[in-house]
Amino acid sequence: MVRQLARGMGSFSKSCGCAKPTRCPHPYLIRFRDALGKQREESGYGTQDDAIERLTQLYAEKKTTAPSVAAARRELGQLTVEKYARQWRPRQRKMTDYSTGEHVDSSINVHIVPRLGSRKLNSVTPIVVERFLDEMENDGVGRGNQVNIFRVLKSILRDAYAKGAMADDPVKGVQDPEYVREQVAIPPLVYVKQALIVADEDLALEIAMMAGCGLRNGEARAVNVNNVVAQDVYRVREQIHSNTLKPAKLKHRKVGEFREVPLPQSVREAIERYEEKHGTTKDGYLLRGPGGYFTEGMERRRVKRLFVNLPPEEDIGMYGFRHYFASNALGNGIPITDVAEWMGHKSIEETYRTYRHLMPGNITKAARILEAGLWEAA
CATH class of the missing domain: 1.10.150.130 (Tyrosine recombinase, N-terminal domain)
Known part of the structure; x- marks a missing residue:
């Protein structure tokens, strides 16, 4: 069945031979004349609306575009x-x-x-x-x-x-998928302490770097004695990449960029104990494996054993130890701007979206502060 549109627009049809072509799954074929007057065909349109929309685009383009330009655009539009x-x-x-x-x-x-x-x-x-x-x-x-x-x-x-492959914007009016971050699961302090006891030495050091300094997994796997730049400062320079299994630049940072984070005494002492017992590579790395570096696969096997030996805690995973750092910092009044910088977030909005429920400030507290200020002003 062929339905003819307005004169000069072309036509669309199905050539499948089904008894009810408007309801069958086969695609529509459109026929039209291009800007040079040559008969053309295109197929693959799932619905009549798709076919009519494309014919309308072609007709508008033919009316407003020079033949040579239209031909070049048509050729580009034929690419998959x-x-x-x-x-x-x-x-x-x-x-x-x-x-x-x-x-x-x-x-x-x-x-x-x-x-x-x-x-x-x-x-x-x-x-x-x-x-x-x-x-x-x-x-x-x-x-x-x-x-x-x-x-x-x-x-x-x-x-x-x-570049002219389509007559109209193909994503006009299409709404982006909305990502609503679920509230993160944060382990309590007693759980973190138990994890440090149960974990083997390699994983325990990684957990200490995540919970104490806010490092990502890959950054903690790259723990390096040369990054201890002061008694209470650790410089995060790189990560052990999950795919290359080698040192790589930090997330959201250019090559050579770094950030500095607080180094609690207990974490520094954990680094010193590990170095004293196991030594380092020639480049100062503490954690290492057969290929030279402590990889995600090595971490994953240890994590699997770790959580078997820990009491069940809903939705808690390895990344929860980094969440604990944010909880500990924000819960003790450290400004969210500092926490965002230390955790290496792309923007403070990311920190706020993830951890705003942890901030000690709330409406009730704000009301009391504002009330005090109003009385003093009076």
Whole structure:
């Protein structure tokens, strides 16, 4: 069945031969004449709305664009999402962060290409993008990952749109997935102390660096005696990367950048005891393994044994020891600006979203303070 649209717009149809083509799952085919008057066909449109929307775009483009430009754009629009993404990725020269580049590659290879890779750019519309987000949600992709994946897809599609592959913005009106961080689970002090007793020496030192100095797992795996720059200051210079298994720059920092964090006496003494017993590498690293460095895999095996021997505590994981640092700092009145800097967060907003429920200030306390100020003023 073919439905003819307004004169000059073209037509759309299905050639599947199904008894009820409007209800069958087969895609629609559109036919139209390009700016040079040549008959063209495109397929892969899931609904009549998709087909009509694309024909409308083509008709508007033909009316407003020079034939040579329209032909070049049409050729670009014939590229698949996968092929364009492969061309787009090497052009992102400012993407110097290894982990960021890795996450972009993962978004493209694991999520975007399998779901949208074969679709031609000129057939990608906001409806198609909405379906992409629905598929991720139905497949159980976490909201945090959805946010990052959609950010990559939007960058790719907007780049193609800017070059004329589509007549209209393919993500116009599409709302970003909303990531609402759940309240983090924080172990009590007695749990942290018990963990330090139960853990083997390597893991115990990592836990001490996380709970006492607020380091991330990878940063704690890179604990180094040369980073003790004062009796009470530890300089965080690098991490042992989860994928390369080698030292790498800090998250949210450029190569060579560092941050300095408080070094409690008990943590410094733990470093000194470990060094006295086990020594260090020639570069000052304390934790090490067969490949030279203490890796995530080595940590994971020890963590598995650790939690078997600890009393059950809901939602507590290894990262909980870093959360404990934030809880201890904020609960004792240390400004959140300092905590954000020490923990290496990209912005204070991240610290606030994650730990605002731990801050000692509250409405009741604020009311008392403001009341006192009002009476004094009177």
